[in-house]
Amino acid sequence: MLSADADSGLREGESFLAELAADLTEDGRFGIRHVRVSESAVTVTNEAGAIILNVPIADLEEAKNASLVSGGRLVLRTKSHEDIVAASYSLTRAQAFGELARGIQQLAKGEEFNVNLVQQKIRCDKCGRLLPEKDGVCPNCINRGKTMLRLGSFLKPYKKKAILLGVYATGSTALALLPPKIQGEILDAFNAGNREIGPLMQMVGLWALVLVGLASIQVLSGRLNTWLGSNLASDLRTTTYRAIEFLNLNYFDKKPVGAIASRVTQDTDRVWFFLVDGLPFLVINGMMLVAVAAMIFSINWLLAIMILAPIPLVAFISVKVWKPISNLFFRTSQKMARVHMHLNESLMGIRVVKAFAKEDNEYAKFKTRSEELRNANIKADQTWHTAFGGMTLCVTLGTVIHWAVGGTMLYRGQLTFGEFYMIHAYLGMVYGPLQWFASVNNWFSRAMAGAERIFEILDTKPESALDGGDVRKITGQVEFRDVRFGYDKSNPVINGVSFTAKEGEMIGLVGHSGAGKSTTINLVSRFYEPDQGQILIDGIDYRELDLRSYRNQIGIVLQEPFLFNGTIADNIKYGNPDATMEQVMEAAKAANAHDFVLMKSDGYDTMVGERGARMSGGEKQRISIARAILHDPKILILDEATSSVDVETERKIQEAIQRLIAGRTTFAIAHRLSTLRNADRLLVLDRGKVVEEGTHEELMDRKGRFYDLVQTQSAVNEIIGIGTV
Amino acid sequence: MHLFYAPEGRLRLTMDNRSYVEVVLAWASPLTYPGKYLSFLDGKGKEIFMVTDPVVELAPEVWSVAQGELQRRYLNGVVHKVLSTKTEFGSTYWHVITDRGEKEFITQSLQENAQWLSPDYLLIIDVDGNRFEIPNISGLDEKSKQILSVTV
Structure with missing residues (x-):
């Protein structure tokens, strides 16, 4: 360990290449230590900025991120074999320090410092809150007005209906104000000594008409609102789904499928729920509040001020109480989920439970969880009833004030009996809905956050040039010209690969896991494009080709074939929906699938189940081969197509594959090296580079990397007794 | 040895x-x-x-x-005191004092990330996977216990 002469640990004219803050001190307490890396040294400073460690790069042999429990440490190994712990950190910083260690290692080896220290954002820059998804949207800081406006743009196709809905809302508010007014008029007429039945009946008739009108508007507006909200949600859902289909695969690498799927389902549901239930509630009751306040003010402003005074109190309590209560109900739902989880688990594992005679233990666990649910339920419901009681008291407070103050005014003749009654009726119309305003705010927040997450997908750049570019029939010659690629650009997985696959040639890709085999076929499929170098198809850079047309000429048979829920025939003609039944059967015969399909009760109409669950592994494999045969691709990708099936099925699949590859340029990956005997050429990959190339025999004679791989596999197979390669 | x-x-x-x-x-x-x-x-x-x-x-x-x-x-933190918790938008923000000093951290899905190892022993895992233990809840001060009872 060396101490630094300069304050910064830098040499003259030198700058830092990277700087990271570790969040643990040398004695394991929470605190900040700054680790800075320059071309010449690794320097660590404490919170006061004093250098506590300075290790020259020239002295280093290795740098690594040593994993610990709940954290890690940056260990620098010197050429004299000392291990220096440069910094300790929690898991929050471990990933970044892993990258930094890689960068220091590069410097120690005399390579260029090339790391990616940009971490995915997990907290909001503005408010510091945790984001629900990494690099996602902060539900607290979204511009709700802007999001609402953008959501409104989806209303464009339904503009007239939206306006009509607004008219209905205004109409129903106006009509709802009339009955108390009519009732007040009747009472005032009675008080004035009027005992004629005719005018009374006229007023009651008017009242009945208003009620019919109000009910009609409510029915129409409810129906229209449901139609509009559902259409809007459906448009959002399909637009989002369409956008997801064309997202670059990088996006799927970063986000879990569940999180992406929830954008289409949960987020659109939240928006839908708000549009159908929340928004109308807010608009109608908001308008009602204003209108009622105006009516009461028009009758008597002093009384209005007094009886509306508790409104802010009700609103305040509603906001304050809603959160803890919703937390309690959230807890109840969590406890319910625990009960469900235990129930599912114990029922699915009932054989194991019985075999070990552990019924009593499972019962005890279930009872505990059930009691936890009971307690959470009691607490939530009791709190809810207590809070609701308090709220009801506040609500009735307005009425009590009205009876006290308004009653006095009535006695003193400052208010007519009709006016007194009208105010009483109006109060009932506003205080009730006020209790729910706070929950509407919550729906609104959730809906806007959901909408924002949807817009995030819509705004993500789609795959390059899906349409556009050269549409041409390819012959199938594939050339890699010094291709370099990394899923994370600082960490290349393919590192300068060059080869040419001639039209109709079968290329076997061989290597340890992580050697770059799957990445090579991902690049051929153009799921990703090279960071450097070119991939040429028939001598043309494939980025100039129309992506859709290019993909139409590629066929893929995966290790775990994916079948869609539908019939066997639907799955075989997935790539060619217009294929005839004869063509489907022809492909199935070539794939050795025809016979087993016929043995099924519904033949080609047999439903394969979700992800093909009702088919065996070998059946799924042959259906997927038939699908590829019918698709008639020029370039074919086989990824370990014969693993995990019995010998007879494997023979049938091999036969099918031989028919499939005839006349097509084929890239095949197989861990069982014997299955690649028929390949025209094998490329042995190691750490992203082609290290050997030749036929199976040539490579065996050469006794190089491939030979070693075969020997290792033979030894392993002998041990586990599945025969030698 | x-x-x-x-x-x-x-x-x-x-x-x-x-x-x-x-x-x-x-x-x-x-x-x-x-x-x-x-x-x-x-x-x-x-x-x-x-x-x-x-x-x-x-x-x-x-x-x-x-x-x-x-x-x-072992870089787990042992919680000695819970100063505050705040739950917003499905995330819980914790402010605690541990054997390694004062710390703020965030958890999500408390159902999975707050594990009761015994009725008195709670293990909390934050969003980054860092672990915080409360091995003796009944030994905590009253305010910490009250906050915990509302939060988990």
Whole structure:
């Protein structure tokens, strides 16, 4: 360990290449230590900025991120074999320090410092809150007005209906104000000594008409609102789904499928729920509040001020109480989920439970969880009833004030009996809905956050040039010209690969896991494009080709074939929906699938189940081969197509594959090296580079990397007794 | 048995005329049996031996070195006091005092990330996977207990 002469640990004219803050001190307490890396040294400073460690790069042999429990440490190994712990950190910083260690290692080896220290954002820059998804949207800081406006743009196709809905809302508010007014008029007429039945009946008739009108508007507006909200949600859902289909695969690498799927389902549901239930509630009751306040003010402003005074109190309590209560109900739902989880688990594992005679233990666990649910339920419901009681008291407070103050005014003749009654009726119309305003705010927040997450997908750049570019029939010659690629650009997985696959040639890709085999076929499929170098198809850079047309000429048979829920025939003609039944059967015969399909009760109409669950592994494999045969691709990708099936099925699949590859340029990956005997050429990959190339025999004679791989596999197979390669 | 650092930073064990470099110490069951079942592993992760009760079975000088190494390896925080928690938008923001000092951290899905190891022992895992233990809830101050009862 060396101490630094300069304050910064830098040499003259030198700058830092990277700087990271570790969040643990040398004695394991929470605190900040700054680790800075320059071309010449690794320097660590404490919170006061004093250098506590300075290790020259020239002295280093290795740098690594040593994993610990709940954290890690940056260990620098010197050429004299000392291990220096440069910094300790929690898991929050471990990933970044892993990258930094890689960068220091590069410097120690005399390579260029090339790391990616940009971490995915997990907290909001503005408010510091945790984001629900990494690099996602902060539900607290979204511009709700802007999001609402953008959501409104989806209303464009339904503009007239939206306006009509607004008219209905205004109409129903106006009509709802009339009955108390009519009732007040009747009472005032009675008080004035009027005992004629005719005018009374006229007023009651008017009242009945208003009620019919109000009910009609409510029915129409409810129906229209449901139609509009559902259409809007459906448009959002399909637009989002369409956008997801064309997202670059990088996006799927970063986000879990569940999180992406929830954008289409949960987020659109939240928006839908708000549009159908929340928004109308807010608009109608908001308008009602204003209108009622105006009516009461028009009758008597002093009384209005007094009886509306508790409104802010009700609103305040509603906001304050809603959160803890919703937390309690959230807890109840969590406890319910625990009960469900235990129930599912114990029922699915009932054989194991019985075999070990552990019924009593499972019962005890279930009872505990059930009691936890009971307690959470009691607490939530009791709190809810207590809070609701308090709220009801506040609500009735307005009425009590009205009876006290308004009653006095009535006695003193400052208010007519009709006016007194009208105010009483109006109060009932506003205080009730006020209790729910706070929950509407919550729906609104959730809906806007959901909408924002949807817009995030819509705004993500789609795959390059899906349409556009050269549409041409390819012959199938594939050339890699010094291709370099990394899923994370600082960490290349393919590192300068060059080869040419001639039209109709079968290329076997061989290597340890992580050697770059799957990445090579991902690049051929153009799921990703090279960071450097070119991939040429028939001598043309494939980025100039129309992506859709290019993909139409590629066929893929995966290790775990994916079948869609539908019939066997639907799955075989997935790539060619217009294929005839004869063509489907022809492909199935070539794939050795025809016979087993016929043995099924519904033949080609047999439903394969979700992800093909009702088919065996070998059946799924042959259906997927038939699908590829019918698709008639020029370039074919086989990824370990014969693993995990019995010998007879494997023979049938091999036969099918031989028919499939005839006349097509084929890239095949197989861990069982014997299955690649028929390949025209094998490329042995190691750490992203082609290290050997030749036929199976040539490579065996050469006794190089491939030979070693075969020997290792033979030894392993002998041990586990599945025969030698 | 001799446990020491040689060269600096690398734990080494010599016993029965054999020497093991880059020794790693690991608790076999740190949550259920804290302080028991300590395993000594060699540089390849293969167990050299295990002691059931290190305080009793290891020589004081060996235990002293082992304790230092364990302190460095296990970075879990033991919560002594819960100052506050706030739940918003499905995330819970914690402010606590631990054996390693004051700390703020965030958890999501408390159902999965707050695990009751016993009625009095809570393990909390934050969004980054960092672990915070509360081994004796009944021993906490009243305010901490009250906050915990509302939060988890």
